[in-house]
Amino acid sequence: MQLRPTTESDLDRVTSVTVDEPVGWIEADRYLEELKEGMYRPQWTWIAEQDGRVLARALWWGHATGEHPLALDCLYVDPSVEARAALGAELVRAGLRAFTEQGATKLPLYNLTLPQGWREDPAAVAATDWRREAALAAGLTDVVERLRLEWTPDAGLPVSSGRLTFTEGTDEEFLDVFRRIAQGSLDGETRRNVALMGVEAAAQEEVDFYLGCPGERSWWRIARTPDGAVAGLALPSATPYNRNVGYLGVVPELRGQGYVDDVLAEITRVQVEAGAELITATTDTDNAPMAAAFARAGYRVAQTRLVWSAPAA
Template structure:
């Protein structure tokens, strides 16, 4: 079997790969629309073929202005293949080697979108099982399950308690707060960054990530009590598709006092005041307090995502 990136002439065969399972599908219309914006590209689209027949396909996605892909959106292996996980793993691994050779600093992750309660659906569980096996075998061995939430205007803008004052600040001030709120965080990515890089470097990486997101830097806010005590930060941000709740956190000594609701209300209000029709948000399945805060603020659970990434 031959593994390679595609050329423009491969497009009809790429689009002909139809995912019939209940997860992991990207429609031809979406692929073409986002390819026109440079978010899917021939060199990021990989296939496995034998005798001119496409037996597997990997659709890697990245922001329009990115030199390298950020995530694997869709992994397809023909149902007639005896060991779909092995072929999928080889295709992912071949892609990752090529991206590294092209200068990618880190391997992109694999993002599998599921429905809430997916474990009770045998077809979804089976479709995830071979994809999970492929991701792990290809080296994307760090696994996190995340909940995706959405807010829309019909849900109403949550109202803060009025206890906090929100202000703008420079990057140095935000960097210091990123470092403080990382302590004791329940977020898996934050904990992983702390373990791999230490507090200062992890805080820098976290902040740099949000600086690179499509959201505007002047949306960011620090939160203080009326007497000037620092409470935390609230970062409204955006994806290429929607405004989102980028990052929020409370300093360790003030947790458990309900301030997270005030931070989330401020982020929601700032987006709503700019006319947002949808605000998205994610949190780890294991971060029960944050998930509960989203639900109390009226956010609805819309998806579950299994995210596979390379170890730090």
């Protein structure tokens, strides 16, 4: 058995892999399109092969301009393999080890997209189980369950209370607000980053990440109370596929007063005025206040995502 990153000569075999389990996976057309753009790369695509046959495949994804991948998008092990989890873990470990040797300071996440209500589908449970075992065995032992939500025009624009004003700001001003809202955040990724690298570095990483996203920097807003005090931030953003909510938050001293509804309403308004007819969002299932805010704003749950990551040191 050989585990290795792919080369251009492997392309036909890589794209011929199909996943018939009820989980999210990357179709050949999408892989080829994003391969041209640099979001998938041969060196980020790993296979396990035996006698010329691909028995497992792992597709890591990253920004087109990024040096290292950000997430494992699709993990496949042929059903004929008796120990699917073991081979999957071996392949993921090999890829993560290579990325670390190449200078990556933060290991990519593993995102597994599942249909809503997947726990009631035995096939989805089985597909998840071996992938969970593989992720854990590969060292990605922190897990968060996230909801993917969608807003469409038929939901109507959420109504703002008018208590906040929204202004533009410098990168340094946004960085300062990120530092403040990271304190006591219920968002699992924010908590993990703070534990891993501290508030300062975690805030800088968030700003850098959203600056690198396809969304417009001009959409960003700082939320302020009538007396001019900072209440939070609204970062409408985009992925290569959809407009999205991006990031929002309220400073600790003003939480619990309903300001999150106003911030989310502002993000939705900005996106709609920029032409969005579909806005996506994610939040942790453990973050009940944020999930409730999305529901009030007309965002509906479309999918569930399990996210495994390396634990904070």
